[in-house]
Amino acid sequence: MSKIQASFQRLQAAGRKALIPFITAGDPDPALTVPLMHALVEGGADVIELGVPFSDPMADGPTIQRASERALAKGMSLRKVLGLVREFRQTDTDTPVVLMGYANPIEAMGQGAFIEAAVAAGVDGVLVVDYPPQECVEFSTAAKAAGLDPIFLLAPTSLDERFAEVARAGSGYIYYVSLKGVTGSASIDLDEVAQRIPQIRAAVGLPVGVGFGIRDAESARCIGELADGVVIGSRIIEEIENSAPDQVTVRVRDFIRGIRSALDQIGETAR
Amino acid sequence: MQMADTPYPFPDASGHFGPYGGVFVAETLIPALDELRVAYEAASRDPAFIAEYEYELAHYVGRPSPIYHARRWSDMLGGAQIYLKREDLNHTGAHKVNNCIGQALLARRMGKPRVIAETGAGQHGVASATVAARYGMECVVYMGAEDVKRQAANVYRMKLLGATVVPVESGSRTLKDALNEAMRDWVTNIGNTFYIIGTVAGPHPYPVMVRDFQTVIGKECKVQMAEMAGRQPDYVIACVGGGSNAIGIFHPYLDVPGVKLVGVEAAGDGIDTGRHAAPLTANAKAGVLHGNRTYLMQDEDGQIIETHSISAGLDYPGVGPEHAWLKDSERAEYVAVTDAEALAAFHTLCRTEGIIPALESSHALAQAAKLAPQLGRDKILLVNLSGRGDKDMHTVAERSGIRF
Numbered sequence: 001m002s003k004i005q006a007s008f009q010r011l012q013a014a015g016r017k018a019l020i021p022f023i024t025a026g027d028p029d030p031a032l033t034v035p036l037m038h039a040l041v042e043g044g045a046d047v048i049e050l051g052v053p054f055s056d057p058m059a060d061g062p063t064i065q066r067a068s069e070r071a072l073a074k075g076m077s078l079r080k081v082l083g084l085v086r087e088f089r090q091t092d093t094d095t096p097v098v099l100m101g102y103a104n105p106i107e108a109m110g111q112g113a114f115i116e117a118a119v120a121a122g123v124d125g126v127l128v129v130d131y132p133p134q135e136c137v138e139f140s141t142a143a144k145a146a147g148l149d150p151i152f153l154l155a156p157t158s159l160d161e162r163f164a165e166v167a168r169a170g171s172g173y174i175y176y177v178s179l180k181g182v183t184g185s186a187s188i189d190l191d192e193v194a195q196r197i198p199q200i201r202a203a204v205g206l207p208v209g210v211g212f213g214i215r216d217a218e219s220a221r222c223i224g225e226l227a228d229g230v231v232i233g234s235r236i237i238e239e240i241e242n243s244a245p246d247q248v249t250v251r252v253r254d255f256i257r258g259i260r261s262a263l264d265q266i267g268e269t270a271r
Numbered sequence: 272m273q274m275a276d277t278p279y280p281f282p283d284a285s286g287h288f289g290p291y292g293g294v295f296v297a298e299t300l301i302p303a304l305d306e307l308r309v310a311y312e313a314a315s316r317d318p319a320f321i322a323e324y325e326y327e328l329a330h331y332v333g334r335p336s337p338i339y340h341a342r343r344w345s346d347m348l349g350g351a352q353i354y355l356k357r358e359d360l361n362h363t364g365a366h367k368v369n370n371c372i373g374q375a376l377l378a379r380r381m382g383k384p385r386v387i388a389e390t391g392a393g394q395h396g397v398a399s400a401t402v403a404a405r406y407g408m409e410c411v412v413y414m415g416a417e418d419v420k421r422q423a424a425n426v427y428r429m430k431l432l433g434a435t436v437v438p439v440e441s442g443s444r445t446l447k448d449a450l451n452e453a454m455r456d457w458v459t460n461i462g463n464t465f466y467i468i469g470t471v472a473g474p475h476p477y478p479v480m481v482r483d484f485q486t487v488i489g490k491e492c493k494v495q496m497a498e499m500a501g502r503q504p505d506y507v508i509a510c511v512g513g514g515s516n517a518i519g520i521f522h523p524y525l526d527v528p529g530v531k532l533v534g535v536e537a538a539g540d541g542i543d544t545g546r547h548a549a550p551l552t553a554n555a556k557a558g559v560l561h562g563n564r565t566y567l568m569q570d571e572d573g574q575i576i577e578t579h580s581i582s583a584g585l586d587y588p589g590v591g592p593e594h595a596w597l598k599d600s601e602r603a604e605y606v607a608v609t610d611a612e613a614l615a616a617f618h619t620l621c622r623t624e625g626i627i628p629a630l631e632s633s634h635a636l637a638q639a640a641k642l643a644p645q646l647g648r649d650k651i652l653l654v655n656l657s658g659r660g661d662k663d664m665h666t667v668a669e670r671s672g673i674r675f
Contacts, residue, residue: 055576056448058296058297059299059454104574134294
């Protein structure tokens with residue numbers, strides 16, 4: 001069983017929801033990434049999505065684009081991201097780490113070489129935004145075989161036949177994009193999410209994390225009541241942007257703590 | 272529209288040209304591309320749609336565009352005879368409008384009242400704004416902030432035509448960033464919006480759809496060359512940025528033996544300087560960008576690098592996936608000419624034939640000027656003069672140290 005699966009099972013047994021924060025590796029500085037990852041765990045993160053910066057982040061809104069540009073300006077690269085994960089693993093062997101990014105840096109390294117290096121570094125899952133299941137059959141098969149969970153997106157616009165394709169190719173969890181648009185967009189249609197999550201869970205048989213547009217404790221709690229996990233990204237990047245370097249880990253930890261306690265209230269009212 | 276009369280099997284059903292092409296986009300765009308593919312397949316088999324497209328090309332664009340035998344220039348070069356396919360004489364001044372008419376008619380058929388486009392030099396933006404005005408659609412054009420500054424006249428032209436021009440401040444603030452931003456708009460407004468991509472790149476079905484709308488160029492050439500020269504050319508030469516004018520003139524010649532196809536990329540300051548926009552000629556590594564797998568200008572970490580060309584229309588780090596395939600399969604040959612060589616050809620054509628060519632097309636002309644003297648007078652070169660150079664006055668004047 002993969003580390004990601006084990007995490008979701010433990011949470012489910014405890015009646016808790018997964019908190020999945022996203023940060024871009026190398027933003028605001030490569031030296032701060034590992035401390036930020038530890039701060040996320042301290043704040044209550046269950047899985048960390050670590051963004052691999054790319055020059056042309058087509059699916060991202062302005063906030064994550066800026067994070068990507070800052071990281072690239074500091075010389076971040078896919079190989080260096082793997083180095084940061086290796087460093088994080090020296091003191092945290094438990095928290096699953098998922099790399100999230102675009103296809104081209106992986107293509108440049110070579111799919112096979114990437115999978116091998118990622119597993120060796122201690123990466124648990126990979127979400128490649130512009131690798132839909134039908135375009136990465138070899139990659140997702142090889143990743144799975146190597147113990148790297150290929151994680152796929154589903155969207156409000158996805159048709160039911162798409163669920164089966166994602167079920168075949170994916171493992172770990174499903175990342176449900178809660179709105180039309182790019183990361184960091186404004187509003188979530190809760191009714192829509194409430195209707196789709198059970199359908200996806202039933203069809204795909206994987207836990208469902210929901211992201212895009214979750215900005216605070218209240219929206220996290222609303223989504224948490226419907227889904228297995230909550231992904232929060234742009235709002236953390238804004239916290240990073242607005243913090244002095246010596247304050248950034250504390251502020252991010254405290255922000256995540258707020259979300260964590262909102263999510264944990266769900267469990268308590270249910271119990 | 273093209274597939275019925277040729278055995279050429281590309282792209283396959285999922286949009287692949289060998290290892291290139293495909294649908295490399297985020298899940299949020301997949302349903303929109305499925306909808307587009309189904310709508311296009313139906314339209315391209317509908318005689319009423321084809322008839323309306325052809326009517327518009329004849330009466331609005333002014334097709335067929337003529338072929339012109341550049342006798343004075345050919346004599347001066349002292350070798351092969353050069354014929355020019357005059358896409359510069361189209362309404363809006365370039366081949367881009369052929370495709371925009373087709374996609375706007377398709378948008379109308381799909382019930383989408385809003386069109387968006389990306390543009391580099393502004394030619395595709397102007398063509399999109401033109402057809403949007405013609406069919407009464409809202410039009411938003413994304414343009415890199417750097418290009419907005421460089422191409423002020425075209426920005427004003429788009430505004431005159433009723434379009435909204437959005438300067439894009441992210442990344443290198445050029446064409447590729449405008450494309451990223453247009454994709455972001457599309458994903459947000461999928462219900463009412465049609466994205467008019469200007470070249471034979473992007474996710475399937477764009478490369479095949481844009482190709483089909485541009486093959487009118489090559490189909491006309493086959494008829495016109497038989498009439499004018501009594502035979503087909505020995506070489507067909509076209510510039511390649513994304514590659515839509517080249518695919519348009521190459522495609523009907525793919526199955527004609529003995530016709531050599533030459534794509535001319537932008538060598539910028541020179542291939543060996545690294546400052547160019549010639550991924551095919553420089554044998555760049557293949558990768559994934561803007562929804563398709565193709566040859567890409569990138570660094571060793573897979574980040575897309577800035578390209579350089581005097582011609583904004585060729586200043587793009589990728590190339591249409593079908594060109595990648597035609598290179599690998601050796602059906603077409605790809606070369607590159609520098610800014611300086613293109614400029615020299617630009618001036619020569621102005622002085623010798625009284626035609627001001629676009630800087631993009633000047634790359635194809637420069638290759639013809641290299642090739643013609645090596646060949647006998649009985650040989651024929653057909654060059655796609657894909658656009659007129661009025662838009663480039665500013666750039667050329669600046670290079671000559673002249674300020675208006």
